[in-house]
Amino acid sequence: MTITVLTIDDSRTMRDMLMMALTEAGFQVTQAEDGQHGLEVLALETPRVIVTDINMPRLDGFGFIEAVRREERYRSVPILVLTTESDDDKKMRARKAGATGWIIKPFDPVKLVAAIRRVAA
């Protein structure tokens, strides 16, 4: 079955890149522009995996993950954090919020695709 992925990033460049890399890998991709938008999209369809940025307007990645994890029906949706933040504090915060895994930008599409397949067990 096709793996559906929701990507959340406020940068059009990143969204385009993700779209290209993930579509190429055979995933079905839905996009959102920030955490708030991500939640709106999530209300319509539940993806198999979510890939999210951290620094975003309106609702950042931490807030998004917390909001998703608060809801029982989304607790099993793996969330991968894709961010330039490499420092451990941020990583810990993302984990605490409920992130499944993280990938440091600039992302390597091979790694990302592998990670998605891994969590989309």
Place this chain on the structure above:
Amino acid sequence: MDQMAAIRETFFQECDEQLTTLEAGLITMEEGDTSSDTVNAVFRAVHSIKGGAGAFKLNELVGFAHVFETALDKVRSGTLAPDADLLKLMLKSVDVLSDLVSASREGGEVSPDIGASVIEEFNDLLGSGAKHDDVDEFADIDFQPLIIDFGDPTPLAEPEKPEGNQFEIKFRPFRGMFDKANEPIMLFRELQRLGTVAINCNTANIPTFAELDVNESYLDWTINFTTEFNRQIVAEVFEFVEGDCELAITDLAAPIASSNEIDIEALMQRVRSQSPAPAPIPAPVVAEPAEIEALPVKPVAVSVEAKTSTKASAPVPATIRVDLERVDRLINLVGELVINQAMLTQRVFRSGNVTNSHVATSLEELEHLTRDLQESVMAIRAQPVRPLFQRMSRIIREVADATGKEVRLKTEGEATEIDKTVIELLADPLTHMIRNGVDHGLETPEERVAAGKPAEGVIRLSAAHRSGRVVIEVSDDGAGINRPKVLESAKRKGLVAPDAALTDAEIDNLLFLPGFSTAATVSNISGRSVGMDVVKRSIQALGGRITISSKPKAGSTFSMSLPLTLAVLDGIVVAIDDQTFVIPLTAIVETLQPSPENIHPLGDGAFVMRVRDSFVPLIDVGAEIGIRPRSSKPPNGVAILVETENRSRNALLVDAILDQRQVVIKSLETNYGRTEGVAAATILGDGRVAMILDVDTLVSNKRHEPAQFEEALAKTS
């Protein structure tokens, strides 16, 4: 353009947007708003540029953005105060960032010197911590998004499973691991990809049904793992669950018998069937946890209460990006439609069908619809002047730096919309006027203080809609135009007669004469570029007009009135002989029917007309553009009083006025060539082509030297 090149283009477009946001944010901070929203937006802009630049391996850009970002992060966390000096440095950094973006975009070598001095300043401020130590983090990653190849050391494709390293993995997840949607099964699968697994599940800790908490973790596993990969790669499998489980990976010297082997698929089946689906709860013994009263986490509606950086969620206006070319094609088609609609109306009226009121009503409706459609289409090209205005703040900083003046830019009406082309063509003249304003308009801080003004001068840039046009004003609160000096300079250069007595307004307008420059010492700011005459010509080329007003000691204002669009024009349709012409309405003051006694010959075939208390030159348009011979007899017809950009008045003589209407502009230069006295062409309702007259050229070709004109006039009266 391949996909990657398209994304690269998107990246640079986004950089432009981010730079605009960044600059606007810093200016807001400078004005005293250092709220976390503002700082966050500024941070995000730099962060975003860095992120994208990293993906394209633009290392110079990444390096500088990183230093900038580090400083912003400190401001964000409150460890660095955004004082005036820091903000000034940051605004300078925006310029550097912008230069780096441009250099990267053009794809040439980017000099590492760009921004070196700014980085040094940051380092002085932040300590050496701002150095971009992890630039390597980006340097060694080659982005190859089109090839998804799993043949690397962490393959997903089925690797060979040779006998090799042997590990015993003890794994006991904490309940927190499941809160992050991590599942043991996915780890096992990953291990299975890398080698041979023998899994033993310990179910001894599962409590009785009554004591069972579905959210608790009761299972642990011992895995015997045989793989060709080393320990590090095995550990990487557990990367995401690090800290959320008890994990021990032990090297085993020799292969062990896999007597305890459990079929992983069978295990998976078991875990699945026993879990309350779809939650991957690891207590896999009961199907329905009916007795559990309260789940630890209550379902919450997925609306987010502002906790992190959330604000009341303003809806994002939905937008699509469309090629400009498509928009222009649409505008062109609508233009044709307007012409066609006019032709249809005219033909129906001629055919006599107008007596049929249904036809008339339908035609009227069609006209309204066409007009609405045209306006809507024009609105697509309209853009706010904000980005243009923001670009000017950089100009101000540069000129202020170079001249040692203190300047603040105040902008108003940035949301005013105007045609994209007009905005683009406005950048150069506006830049020059801003430079002029700071360089010539404003006094030095010392002079200002001496004159009782604040040391900091203000350049005001405003935009507003006024009667179907956009008025853009550039004003300064400087010393105003030094009229005696301007007049003296003009006389010295022979631009006016030595004994000419000019009004204040006339003196001010001398600034627009070609070859005029007032600055006693031509500075390297204004002097290196064009004169105000070029500014004026650019504005005129846009169908606009520019005026100047000045008050001694209070400052000067340059006011530009521009059309909203370059695609249509309101004009009056006139007849000369059997030809039809259009005169732009913006130039027209009034129309008059001159009586013969008001027309006076000047000799050499020229006439003046008395308009109330003054005389204006009367220009026979037909003779001027060469469609009929110049007549020495007093001409008759209708006089159209026009005012040119420099406010001189002239009367254009035509045979008759036919209509007043909006016409679609067709470029004559694109389709034919530049013709003196003609600005463009249009197609009329009857299908004929009509020339749109260029009033300013017509008048300036004809205009007499002021002295000669006065002289001639003196003879006649």
